[in-house]
Amino acid sequence: MLNTSKNNINTWQEFAKETNGAFVEGWSWRSDSTVIDYKNWKIIFDNYKIWSGKHSTDMTRVVVPISLNDNFRFEIYREGFIRRIEKFFGAQDIEIGIPDFDKAFTIKSNNEFKIKALLRNKEIRDLIDSQTDLNILISDQKGIWENKLPQNEFELSYFADGEIENIETLKSLLSLVKALLDELHQMKSIH
Template sequence: MKNQINFWQEFAKQTNGTFKEGYSWRSDSNTIEYKNWKIIFDNYTLWSGKYSTQMTRVVAPITFTDNFKFEIYREGFIRKIEKLFGAQDVEIGYPEFDKAFTIKSNNEFKIKTLLRNKEIRNLLESQKEVNIQISDQEGIWEKKLPEGEYELSYYMDGEVDNMEILKSVLKVFKLILDDLYQMKSIV
């Protein structure tokens, strides 16, 4: 029988990350140390009654020095309906990007500053699916984090096993963390 390669183990090797074997209902994961932060990749089963769906998620615990929050996601049918009914949307002044994504934030100046970074915009545009946000929930869908603790969070439908997509998400995380740090929003 052929040995099956563990995807998260291989991803850890390619990104100098630390592979952690899952247990019980937790999936295997890969944690990448980047400057003062940890960027964690894993899979998560999202339950809704009797039904479940697999998600790939990426989180980086962060400590804010201000209250800056944002959410960026690709336009979809449901999101278009939200816009029709008045969901708040920040336009950043790049028409193609503004058309493709819904951007919500409590600080228009800071989100425009963050998305002025062409490399961040290009990497987000290259992704088929984008759901990135500052979350006060552990792992996006788990328990609420203690007061003042947040995560930069990203999730995609299904178990993504494409190294190039995940490396691109890793690059987005590094760029966003660097820019948030330079804006003095995080320590």
């Protein structure tokens, strides 16, 4: 599945060039992708089509296979209408004590101390805040929506509606993922 914009530039090919990543051509129903080696991790950028009956939605996703040293899990997403309704009806989230950030994002985790420590990092908060559409989590599902991963395998995952074709936005996402990996490693949550 070719990811091209109006002027026939393949976003993933261009992004691979800009980041010294590897371009991987898609096949069958898989989109083209960019794979970036960072320290001991492989950061994979691609598009994914979610099907619901006859209708589909294109998504951009970033996936990094990780090994957890502990069972630290989290999900951070930008507030939206549905999320505000969930909160109104009692859905719980964690507040980190920075009012603007707490108002803009819903934060869920199985370890309140660790998520607050992770988000004390101003660079990470700024990179999160710079994303117009943000859903980032540690998942036990392959590629977020595929099969459940084998026991003790996880992925740091990001997804957004639509196909992101802006290289600068993709570079900003790459910076966010790298910063999260570094901080999670420093916190001894991942190898």
